[in-house]
Amino acid sequence: MTDGPKYGFDTLQIHAGARPDPATGARQTPIYQSTAYVFRDAEHAAALFNLQEVGYIYSRLTNPTVAVLQERIATLEGGVGGVCCSSGHAAQIMALFPLMAPGLNVVVSTRLYGGTVTQFSQTIKRFGWEATFVDFDDLDAVKAAIDDNTRAVFCEAIANPGGYITDLDAIAKIADEAEIPLIVDNTSATPYLCRPIEHGATLVVHSTTKYLTGNGTVTGGCVVDSGKFDWSANDKFPSLSAPEPAYHGMKFHETFGPLAFTFHGIAIGLRDLGMTMNPQAAHYTLMGTETLSLRMERHVENAVKIANWLEADPRVDYVTYAGLESSPYFKRVAQICPRGAGGLFTFAVKGGYDACVKLVNALEIFSHVANLGDTRSLIIHSASTTHRQLTADQQRAAGAAPEVVRVSIGTEDADDLIADLDQALSKAAS
Numbered sequence: 001m002t003d004g005p006k007y008g009f010d011t012l013q014i015h016a017g018a019r020p021d022p023a024t025g026a027r028q029t030p031i032y033q034s035t036a037y038v039f040r041d042a043e044h045a046a047a048l049f050n051l052q053e054v055g056y057i058y059s060r061l062t063n064p065t066v067a068v069l070q071e072r073i074a075t076l077e078g079g080v081g082g083v084c085c086s087s088g089h090a091a092q093i094m095a096l097f098p099l100m101a102p103g104l105n106v107v108v109s110t111r112l113y114g115g116t117v118t119q120f121s122q123t124i125k126r127f128g129w130e131a132t133f134v135d136f137d138d139l140d141a142v143k144a145a146i147d148d149n150t151r152a153v154f155c156e157a158i159a160n161p162g163g164y165i166t167d168l169d170a171i172a173k174i175a176d177e178a179e180i181p182l183i184v185d186n187t188s189a190t191p192y193l194c195r196p197i198e199h200g201a202t203l204v205v206h207s208t209t210k211y212l213t214g215n216g217t218v219t220g221g222c223v224v225d226s227g228k229f230d231w232s233a234n235d236k237f238p239s240l241s242a243p244e245p246a247y248h249g250m251k252f253h254e255t256f257g258p259l260a261f262t263f264h265g266i267a268i269g270l271r272d273l274g275m276t277m278n279p280q281a282a283h284y285t286l287m288g289t290e291t292l293s294l295r296m297e298r299h300v301e302n303a304v305k306i307a308n309w310l311e312a313d314p315r316v317d318y319v320t321y322a323g324l325e326s327s328p329y330f331k332r333v334a335q336i337c338p339r340g341a342g343g344l345f346t347f348a349v350k351g352g353y354d355a356c357v358k359l360v361n362a363l364e365i366f367s368h369v370a371n372l373g374d375t376r377s378l379i380i381h382s383a384s385t386t387h388r389q390l391t392a393d394q395q396r397a398a399g400a401a402p403e404v405v406r407v408s409i410g411t412e413d414a415d416d417l418i419a420d421l422d423q424a425l426s427k428a429a430s
């Protein structure tokens with residue numbers, strides 16, 4: 001099919017990027033389990049290597065199954081191109097790589113997935129990059145944190161672990177004024193609930209491991225480019241605007257226009273960093289995207305019921321779900337993610353750390369795992385697991401205080417999930 005805005009989300013999540021296999025007519029996208037692709041002749045090979053012709057060379061760079069997924073996610077996000085990678089964390093490095101250099105920094109939200117806090121506060125220092133952590137509800141603080149060496153602003157649309165909603169429009173305006181891109185991690189929201197590019201984001205990153213695949217089978221990531229940023233407006237982004245020695249002095253932005261970031265991601269990023277998604281993973285994620293909207297609707301419906309039930313329960317101190325009328329983020333749901341606040345939130349159990357540990361041990365349907373976005377309901381006590389490496393202050397700032405557990409509400413019967421929480425809360429209180 002020709003992809004275009006004339007099709008609705010439910011149609012695009014099944015068809016975007018895919019067409020019947022030209023060789024066999026296979027209706028489902030085949031898993032092209034091939035490392036290399038035969039060149040028509042020497043001239044064809046030369047044109048591909050010079051980036052003068054688009055085609056397949058070697059699966060570290062491009063693969064036909066992965067290409068379908070890239071186009072599908074880019075279409076669902078309203079971007080011009082996407083690059084899939086081996087994990088969500090790989091996608092974050094792939095998004096920053098063309099923008100950063102030693103001595104440069106990125107301004108990031110304090111409310112992030114625990115692994116991202118570690119990647120940004122520790123690991124990127126080895127590249128000579130710095131991250132400045134700021135409370136993104138404090139717009140003046142975000143502005144003040146941006147300096148001459150800042151090359152990007154980074155946040156999550158629906159932020160981990162509490163399900164807080166970021167005011168993307170306000171943050172995008174600040175990034176715009178500073179002439180730097182806004183990168184939004186849209187993993188928890190998915191393009192069904194939130195489309196960050198419509199709120200001014202330049203780049204969208206995903207851990208496709210989560211809702212896009214939807215069943216906890218494979219890890220993967222994706223970087224989507226809006227195609228809207230002017231990389232040549234100044235000399236801040238030489239990887240995209242200046243001559244590239246590895247391609248005979250070709251300038252990516254001048255040559256590929258709105259597709260500059262996507263081509264750079266493949267021709268430099270995947271070529272040299274090698275964080276490639278394999279075709280099997282792309283296959284599982286393509287299966288997942290076909291039912292994305294159906295699952296997200298149920299995730300939201302269940303999360304609303306369960307959050308309301310928990311909030312009314314005397315054994316629970318508070319619930320952070322933005323879909324609750326009591327949430328300070330409730331008004332932002334209509335602005336940022338009008339189809340719902342997602343399926344992810346935290347709640348505080350009376351009795352603190354010990355009660356949380358008992359609760360997690362007593363649950364029968366909820367699985368105690370370090371994952372989210374599965375059809376299965378999942379729970380984790382962040383302070384003793386994913387956020388264990390953080391200081392108590394960092395845990396609180398990130399919404400992962402010792403007395404809270406994070407749940408990822410699945411698509412099971414809401415009544416069964418409530419009954420499970422009910423019996424486990426009784427055990428936690430005893």
Ligand SMILES: *Cc1c(COP(=O)(O)O)cnc(C)c1O
Nearest residue numbers: 087088089113187207209219220
């Ligand atoms: C899981 C997750 C990541 C990291 O993705 P991986 O696929 O595990 O590398 C990043 N951001 C968010 C919001 C996540 O949930």
